[in-house]
Amino acid sequence: MGKTWEDFPVGMTFGTPSITVTEAHLVGWAGLTMDFYPLHMDREYAAKTPFGERIAHGPLTFALAVGLVGLSRVAEDAVIAWLGVDAMEIPAPVHIGDTIHVEVEVAEQRETRDAGRGLTSMRYRVVNQADRTVMTFLMRFLMRRST
Numbered sequence: 762m763g764k765t766w767e768d769f770p771v772g773m774t775f776g777t778p779s780i781t782v783t784e785a786h787l788v789g790w791a792g793l794t795m796d797f798y799p800l801h802m803d804r805e806y807a808a809k810t811p812f813g814e815r816i817a818h819g820p821l822t823f824a825l826a827v828g829l830v831g832l833s834r835v836a837e838d839a840v841i842a843w844l845g846v847d848a849m850e851i852p853a854p855v856h857i858g859d860t861i862h863v864e865v866e867v868a869e870q871r872e873t874r875d876a877g878r879g880l881t882s883m884r885y886r887v888v889n890q891a892d893r894t895v896m897t898f899l900m901r902f903l904m905r906r907s908t
Contacts, residue, residue, distance in 0.1 A: 764837040764839040765904065774866045777832065778832055782856070782860075782861065786825070796820075814857070823849070826887045827900075839905055845901050848898060850897050853894065859895075865886075873903075877905065877908065
């Protein structure tokens with residue numbers, strides 16, 4: 762049966778593998794989403810910004826974080842549905858060449874009227890190679906219960 766809601770008590774933590782963000786990620790994301798904003802795509806434009814160089818799209822960083830958590834296989838088949846994301850903050854940029862990973866903490870669990878399902882909120886902290894937080898957010902899931 763795999764993991765269930767009961768396997769994710771409040772306070773539980775886990776980490777993910779890491780990935781190095783490359784120019785190919787930015788170009789691929791821009792092509793997929795049609796987000797060709799010059800801060801991400803134009804080296805000369807970006808050099809004149811406070812960042813001094815191109816940076817990753819915020820939604821790209823979010824997508825990579827979600828993917829890294831999925832790669833960790835921690836939840837296995839416990840998740841029935843993703844219910845949303847809250848409280849996203851981006852305190853620092855992700856640069857080409859940065860290596861990021863995600864640190865996750867189970868923040869909340871609630872029962873539902875359906876004894877076979879439970880709600881879980883997990884706090885994601887995306888961290889670069891210098892242990893600097895580059896993004897945080899709260900993910901909400903509907904999970905399968907063992908009962």
